[in-house]
Amino acid sequence: MAQTNRSRVAVAGASGRMGHMLIEALTHADDCVLAGAMDQPSSPAIGNDAAAFLGTASGVPVSADVKAALANAQVLIDFTRPEGTMKHVAACRERGVKMVIGTTGFTEAQKAQIADAARDIAIVMAPNMSVGVNVTMKLLEMAAKALSTGYDIEIIEAHHRHKVDAPSGTALKMGEVIAQALGRDLKKHGVFGRHGDTGERDAMSIGFSAIRGGDVVGDHTVLFAGTGERIEITHKAASRATYAQGSLRAVRFLADKKNGLFDMFDVLGLK
Known part of the structure; x- marks a missing residue:
């Protein structure tokens, strides 16, 4: 060409x-x-x-x-x-x-x-240009609609020690996709880290946890935790x-x- x-x-x-x-x-x-x-x-x-x-x-x-x-x-x-x-x-x-x-x-x-x-x-x-991550986003949308009741949702992400923002843009986008699929407002229902006497978990909340260390390129896991089972959807970037x-x-x-x-x-x- x-x-x-x-x-x-x-x-x-x-x-x-x-x-x-x-x-x-x-x-x-x-x-x-x-x-x-x-x-x-x-x-x-x-x-x-x-x-x-x-x-x-x-x-x-x-x-x-x-x-x-x-x-x-x-x-x-x-x-x-x-x-x-x-x-x-x-x-x-x-x-x-x-x-x-x-x-x-x-x-x-x-x-x-x-x-x-x-x-x-x-x-x-887009907060993440990876083709795999964006396909994962689509899977999360489908999963959230199917698991709309009876499942607690937590988003866990890990990145290298040099990353300066948390949660990652990708994790936030995952939360937005899930919240939209569930008809929830992420600004209202997002929980960003927990400490101390937090009380019982609100069933409507979407939790976020951020890990920073080493040279991790980017790992994201969304946990749908129900009674008697857990579904985890994970994407890991190696490069x-x-x-x-x-x-x-x-x-x-x-x-x-x-x-x-x-x-x-x-x-x-x-x-």
């Missing part, structure tokens, strides 16, 4: 762990090409070739200049922090660059700003490569989209 027909993709946080996975995936894709790379001014990778860590040359330098990184891009993939992502949203909106957003930890106000930007550009935003491949599927999905806010259920046809 000629390079001119490939989707031109920029990567935010290019020198981070996820950035490296995305760049590696792009170097092996036959329908996408790395067209820009950005990182914070303090990154030691600034000015270096974005693919240098692979022992190859992409011809794309890592830049601290957002405008320069987006100059040749059609889509930006962003797995950074909310503050940085919001700046990138504004820059992409101004330049008509589409976005795939895997960043987590947004406030409701920030989510509203992203939704507003989607009036002008096409955005896929960030799964997030990178899901992100490229999102890029392909956006190819014919002019504007709108989408998620991975849209990308995978699970709605």
